[in-house]
Amino acid sequence: MQPSTPDKYRPFPPVPLTGRTWPDKTITAAPIWLSTDLRDGNQALFEPLDPASKLRLFELLTRVGFKEIEVAFPAASQTDFDFVRSLIEDSHIPSDVTISVLSQCREHLIRRTMESLQGARRAIVHIYASTAPVFMKTVFRKTPEEVIAMAVSSVKLIRELAAAQPATEWALEFSPENFSGSDLTFARDISDAVAEAWGATPDDKLIVNLPATVELATPNVYADQIEWMCRNLKHRQSMIISVHTHNDRGAAVAAAELALLAGAERVEGCLFGNGERTGNADLVTMGLNLYTQGINPGLDFTELDKLARTAEELTGLPVHPRHPYAGDLVFTAFSGSHQDAIKKGMAARQPGDVWDVPYLPVDPEDLGRGYDSIVRVNSQSGKGGVAYLMETSHGMVMPRRLQVEFSGAVQRRADAKGGEISATELWDLFATEYLKLKKPLLYAGHHLIERDKGQGVSLTVGLDKKTLGLSGLGNGPIDATVHALGLPITLHSYEERAISQGADAKAAAFVEVSMEGVKGMTFGVGVHENIVTASILAVVSAVNRLLAMATREVRAEMLEKLKEE
CATH class of the missing domain: 3.20.20.70 (Aldolase class I)
Structure with missing residues (x-):
């Protein structure tokens, strides 16, 4: 760039300091x-x-x-x-x-x-x-x-x-x-x-x-x-x-x-x-x-x-996906050479080692992040674009952080199978991960109850071959469902999107949640003709995924809470 007025800006003058000591110091x-x-x-x-x-x-x-x-x-x-x-x-x-x-x-x-x-x-x-x-x-x-x-x-x-x-x-x-x-x-x-x-x-x-x-x-x-x-x-x-x-x-x-x-x-x-x-x-x-x-x-x-x-x-300000440490993609490698180096570095680690993994200046687990999304499949690494296939073949537009989470499951399948994963296999994997979870909590039905200052839900679920009737009150059906379950769950994000059009149109609901005693966050997904039903299914999906992530002790404690409800 050539400024129209070369002398419009002038360099900042040097500080009159000799023998400066700060360059020889460390924090x-x-x-x-x-x-x-x-x-x-x-x-x-x-x-x-x-x-x-x-x-x-x-x-x-x-x-x-x-x-x-x-x-x-x-x-x-x-x-x-x-x-x-x-x-x-x-x-x-x-x-x-x-x-x-x-x-x-x-x-x-x-x-x-x-x-x-x-x-x-x-x-x-x-x-x-x-x-x-x-x-x-x-x-x-x-x-x-x-x-x-x-x-x-x-x-x-x-x-x-x-x-x-x-x-x-x-x-x-x-x-x-x-x-x-x-x-x-x-x-x-x-x-x-x-x-x-x-x-x-x-x-x-x-x-x-x-x-x-x-x-x-x-x-x-x-x-x-x-x-x-x-x-x-x-x-x-x-x-x-x-x-x-x-x-x-x-x-x-x-x-x-x-x-x-x-x-x-x-x-x-x-x-x-x-x-x-x-x-x-x-x-x-x-x-x-x-x-x-x-x-x-x-x-x-x-x-x-x-x-x-x-x-x-x-x-109301987004954290950039490439923001140092906190960005959604900063621990994600798309390049094949990066993926290879990270895999080898993780495989070489021994318990108690000083952290020294290629391309990763900090252990993601120290920040509450998992390892699943470190290596992701995309066209850059020759294994296909997960998000692209899910959208173009199945109409499923996933939130960005769900893309990161799901790609870990895709990577594991690709490593086990070898070769390409077809669009059909990709949907089957997504359904297995998020939509077909039957244990320990099975959604059986619900009924909404209108209240003056909110909305109630009467929820029927299956647990350990038993049927439980739960009820809760909240500012909407999702909040009411969370209260009905009675678990220490925090809802961090909710999105809903249509995945088809016409008489057979369905809606997809996505919730991102965390639970006390369980490290990290995860998504739940629900798909149904009715968006309220899809939302409740998404909460149940998320709870099942959180319970799968929990330790045996925390899992047992949470299941007891459900039975008490």
């Missing part, structure tokens, strides 16, 4: 993590989360293991203010979790922010002031001296208001916003001034967050900026250096990792890289990068598929 421990999904992530969504969804996401973040969570900009809206109040008043905050809230350096916003935190056990008040010349000159029209004075007066006000709430343990975070495009000397001076105004000490540290608000250069330049600050801050020993990287150049994770080498101790970001513009540092990717180097990230990603599906549901 040996996880940083302090802060999730900003509920603040930066939320304001980046097409439709901001409603209070119930916000609470679900907050609880999800605590289960993953985040100990610091930026929950809102409470002075920005009544919705954000009320959410902070509900977290505190309704005791949703675990004792080991600290909430953080954001505010500009403006008196009325700070007062409103501090009001929102009344009664909190511990809270981080995060204030920011832009220090980049272009922002000071064109946006805020303030001199550097005026910006420092504004920040210092804001800190003094926070100290005064905090003193009036002595039951709360207060921490302060300051961000020289647009640090990545700021004069380093000015960023240093304002950070030291804030530390002095707060009275920061080595025992009561100020969090100094140095954000790449806009990613302007290569990650090594950002690392130089962080090392320069760590060397030159007057009150460095009384500070926790934090970073908040954005992904404008596609290197947010790399920049955050190099920043840790350069002296940073804390990382802010979002699940799966959500955030404004191109997003924030992806904390899932960064945490698992540490994990693959033998470092405990302190975050629990052992059920990564469930985490991804829940994040997709809440945010």
Whole structure:
């Protein structure tokens, strides 16, 4: 590409740093993590989360293991203010979790922010002031001296208001916003001034967050900026250096990792890289990068598929199938040479071996993924396109994750049989895997019952040569069926599609479910002229598949629950 104006853009200037030490260092421990999904992530969504969804996401973040969570900009809206109040008043905050809230350096916003935190056990008040010349000159029209004075007066006000709430343990975070495009000397001076105004000490540290608000250069330049600050801050020993990287150049994770080498101790970001513009540092990717180097990230990603599906549901943003670690296809090989190498690597593994399998940087099982979809059949490997044949020959358009799951069964059949698998054999295999399951649970019939606030179902099933009559109430027939079965099942997705037309038209229903005590998720499929019947059949199919996946003890426990119902 030849720009029409060659001098329209100019290269980012080098950092005045000699004898840099970060290139010789390695990361040996996880940083302090802060999730900003509920603040930066939320304001980046097409439709901001409603209070119930916000609470679900907050609880999800605590289960993953985040100990610091930026929950809102409470002075920005009544919705954000009320959410902070509900977290505190309704005791949703675990004792080991600290909430953080954001505010500009403006008196009325700070007062409103501090009001929102009344009664909190511990809270981080995060204030920011832009220090980049272009922002000071064109946006805020303030001199550097005026910006420092504004920040210092804001800190003094926070100290005064905090003193009036002595039951709360207060921490302060300051961000020289647009640090990545700021004069380093000015960023240093304002950070030291804030530390002095707060009275920061080595025992009561100020969090100094140095954000790449806009990613302007290569990650090594950002690392130089962080090392320069760590060397030159007057009150460095009384500070926790934090970073908040954005992904404008596609290197947010790399920049955050190099920043840790350069002296940073804390990382802010979002699940799966959500955030404004191109997003924030992806904390899932960064945490698992540490994990693959033998470092405990302190975050629990052992059920990564469930985490991804829940994040997709809440945010409305899909996790790309090629997303590092979490994508549906990242552990799937289509190339014949890749398939061969993976097979040989898996066959060579012995119990207790260090993980060293070609093309797989992490053991999928560590993330709650199975091995079935590692090697898949498609036209690239000479065994035919499973999804294509199922659609063109049988009208069955499978959800993408079901394609991945079913291809494992196809691969096993292909390995046992050798040669091609015909379209007819493919359908027979699909029916065996999903439609003809008769044990242990056999669908015998159902009757819907209308209720004022939902829908009930009277369900008849066969179990151990006995007939059971079950009933349940839910917001629809699927939810009612799940309640009728009385098992600890979680429904993650539901889809329905027509598979034929005319008088003999049938519908296919697909459910993706998990069960407590059973590792991973699986699909159930139902096919029937009636879509409600197809949906109930899909739930029964899924339960039978989950019970087949369960250990003997869990299976026995679940069967007893069914009999008790």
